[in-house]
Amino acid sequence: MPMPSLGAGREFDRIRAVLAALGDVVADAGDDCAFIPPGLGVIALSTDTSVEGVHFRREWLSLEEIGWRAAAGALSDLAAVAAEPIGVLAALVLPDDLGEPETVRLMRGIGDATASVGGKVLGGDLSSGPVLAIGITVIGSCVSPVRRTGAAVGDSLWVTGSLGGACAALLSLQAGALPAPAARAVFARPAPRIHAARWLADRGARAMIDLSDGLAGDAGHLAAASGVRLRIDIGGLPVHPDLVSRVARTGESAVALAAMGGEDYELLVAMPSGFGESDAGEHLHSTGVPLTRIGVVEAGLGVDLTEGGVSVSLRSFDHFT
Amino acid sequence: MPMPSLGAGREFDRIRAVLAALGDVVADAGDDCAFIPPGLGVIALSTDTSVEGVHFRREWLSLEEIGWRAAAGALSDLAAVAAEPIGVLAALVLPDDLGEPETVRLMRGIGDATASVGGKVLGGDLSSGPVLAIGITVIGSCVSPVRRTGAAVGDSLWVTGSLGGACAALLSLQAGALPAPAARAVFARPAPRIHAARWLADRGARAMIDLSDGLAGDAGHLAAASGVRLRIDIGGLPVHPDLVSRVARTGESAVALAAMGGEDYELLVAMPSGFGESDAGEHLHSTGVPLTRIGVVEAGLGVDLTEGGVSVSLRSFDHFT
Numbered sequence: 001m002p003m004p005s006l007g008a009g010r011e012f013d014r015i016r017a018v019l020a021a022l023g024d025v026v027a028d029a030g031d032d033c034a035f036i037p038p039g040l041g042v043i044a045l046s047t048d049t050s051v052e053g054v055h056f057r058r059e060w061l062s063l064e065e066i067g068w069r070a071a072a073g074a075l076s077d078l079a080a081v082a083a084e085p086i087g088v089l090a091a092l093v094l095p096d097d098l099g100e101p102e103t104v105r106l107m108r109g110i111g112d113a114t115a116s117v118g119g120k121v122l123g124g125d126l127s128s129g130p131v132l133a134i135g136i137t138v139i140g141s142c143v144s145p146v147r148r149t150g151a152a153v154g155d156s157l158w159v160t161g162s163l164g165g166a167c168a169a170l171l172s173l174q175a176g177a178l179p180a181p182a183a184r185a186v187f188a189r190p191a192p193r194i195h196a197a198r199w200l201a202d203r204g205a206r207a208m209i210d211l212s213d214g215l216a217g218d219a220g221h222l223a224a225a226s227g228v229r230l231r232i233d234i235g236g237l238p239v240h241p242d243l244v245s246r247v248a249r250t251g252e253s254a255v256a257l258a259a260m261g262g263e264d265y266e267l268l269v270a271m272p273s274g275f276g277e278s279d280a281g282e283h284l285h286s287t288g289v290p291l292t293r294i295g296v297v298e299a300g301l302g303v304d305l306t307e308g309g310v311s312v313s314l315r316s317f318d319h320f321t
Numbered sequence: 322m323p324m325p326s327l328g329a330g331r332e333f334d335r336i337r338a339v340l341a342a343l344g345d346v347v348a349d350a351g352d353d354c355a356f357i358p359p360g361l362g363v364i365a366l367s368t369d370t371s372v373e374g375v376h377f378r379r380e381w382l383s384l385e386e387i388g389w390r391a392a393a394g395a396l397s398d399l400a401a402v403a404a405e406p407i408g409v410l411a412a413l414v415l416p417d418d419l420g421e422p423e424t425v426r427l428m429r430g431i432g433d434a435t436a437s438v439g440g441k442v443l444g445g446d447l448s449s450g451p452v453l454a455i456g457i458t459v460i461g462s463c464v465s466p467v468r469r470t471g472a473a474v475g476d477s478l479w480v481t482g483s484l485g486g487a488c489a490a491l492l493s494l495q496a497g498a499l500p501a502p503a504a505r506a507v508f509a510r511p512a513p514r515i516h517a518a519r520w521l522a523d524r525g526a527r528a529m530i531d532l533s534d535g536l537a538g539d540a541g542h543l544a545a546a547s548g549v550r551l552r553i554d555i556g557g558l559p560v561h562p563d564l565v566s567r568v569a570r571t572g573e574s575a576v577a578l579a580a581m582g583g584e585d586y587e588l589l590v591a592m593p594s595g596f597g598e599s600d601a602g603e604h605l606h607s608t609g610v611p612l613t614r615i616g617v618v619e620a621g622l623g624v625d626l627t628e629g630g631v632s633v634s635l636r637s638f639d640h641f642t
Contacts, residue, residue, distance in 0.1 A: 007541025007624075030546055038363060051414055077354055
């Protein structure tokens with residue numbers, strides 16, 4: 001990108017340093033707005049904030065990882081509607097101890113996550129403040145988004161990847177232990193399921209949501225939006241192996257934790273009844289991401305979680321409880 | 322708008338309360354993304370964050386005003402490129418003492434500011450955190466944006482409205498005094514100059530920027546982006562009358578403060594040489610906003626501020642000094 005011309009000031013020096021470090025990941029900069037040309041179809045937008053002490057601790061992650069994780073969590077909302085990323089706007093609130101090098105490291109993580117799914121950093125905002133907070137707005141395009149509203153009775157329910165990896169890492173970190181490497185990778189550098197979502201949309205996905213707050217809670221939003229009942233056998237969840245190992249000694253239920261744990265950023269999707277295991281095999285082959293059947297869509301309302309045929313009640317993550 | 326169907330949880334109860342209070346100001350909600358239909362031309366985007374203790378203090382403003390001011394400051398970036406607002410995404414970080422009623426009041430202010438310029442609340446995010454912060458992303462459309470880059474030698478420089486009203490209010494508030502009502506209104510409920518910007522764009526505006534950090538600093542960005550020198554006679558600035566009264570006793574220079582003070586959200590615009598005082602009169606008649614000629618565009622680089630023919634040096638607001 002052409003280096004934009006900005007006037008004097010330390011805030012603008014810092015912006016210049018970020019732009020120099022990010023190079024081609026920045027699309028265009030230096031005006032009051034970023035611009036998206038016409039002709040890209042429906043534009044999808046979402047915003048998400050990560051706050052130090054709430055969503056992450058600085059001692060758990062590098063600044064690059066904090067930036068990646070904030071961006072990936074927001075980009076996951078584009079996956080949830082099967083949109084192609086165009087880019088992100090990044091608003092950083094920076095405490096006094098984070099100077100220019102630290103700002104560059106945060107923005108590099110944001111830029112890397114965005115570039116990993118083909119997007120650009122389109123703009124942003126730097127502000128001072130008492131605590132590190134990262135606001136990411138994602139912008140994507142789609143011909144026809146997959147909404148939460150289209151699940152119909154008889155559809156099958158599937159999840160991408162595995163659940164509980166982020167939870168396993170968090171349990172270790174909260175206990176002051178080093179997480180297992182694979183679980184740590186899920187927690188520190190989650191992969192937005194953009195490619196998988198596009199694949200599923202092309203195969204007729206009826207309704208989709210990303211699991212940011214955990215399956216137990218997010219399934220409820222999809223059920224409510226579609227006006228259906230989701231029956232999910234948590235015994236069949238693809239539990240992350242590091243979560244299984246982590247709870248082996250404590251006797252906690254790995255499947256229950258996998259269903260409650262948020263921030264895996266996998267997708268829950270309702271597929272039409274003709275979609276089956278051979279299609280899931282094709283999905284794995286094409287995207288590298290497993291797809292596991294976990295339930296069915298029934299008449300009614302809400303979510304019925306069962307384990308071995310018995311109903312179970314699980315809570316989900318809530319910012320205000 | 323149809324009330325979206327969301328699952329259980331206090332966070333979602335709070336979202337439901339906001340949606341019920343805002344009514345038709347919310348365009349659509351309840352999915353992972355907001356959507357903008359195709360065919361609206363170039364999409365303009367910008368993001369801006371307001372942080373308690375940095376951009377505002379709660380004891381100075383009502384929660385509705387804090388919301389309005391945050392949204393208006395961000396919407397001003399759409400004015401700066403002469404875009405028509407489509408809407409906003411609002412990301413709130415809420416400390417524990419701000420519950421559901423307070424969230425509704427903040428969002429009502431954001432909704433009112435957005436509706437005042439014809440936009441909708443398209444989506445948002447609620448998070449907890451140690452300090453109130455409001456991240457606003459604005460989305461607009463335009464056929465051909467007015468950039469910072471187009472100022473040419475011989476253009477005349479104009480500002481909308483008056484400068485220093487927000488500064489006058491801030492000086493009073495910082496001194497523990499009640500601001501004059503008109504100055505307080507500029508500070509608490511600034512008006513994004515959307516209509517004026519569209520009018521100026523239709524009359525051939527070459528380059529434009531909004532004065533969020535103050536004329537002294539923002540003029541430098543326009544000069545740098547256009548590769549020109551701006552000669553501005555600050556003696557001719559349209560100083561807000563409450564700033565003149567405020568400094569009458571202290572001997573401070575009202576024009577200097579008006580040139581340095583940010584957050585008036587007026588526009589600085591370079592117009593082609595044929596544009597003159599009679600056009601400014603038409604602007605006032607059509608938009609209700611005065612337009613004052615303050616300088617010219619010359620060959621060179623940077624900004625030359627003069628008062629009575631003598632060069633003056635003024636600093637601008639900087640988040641990191």
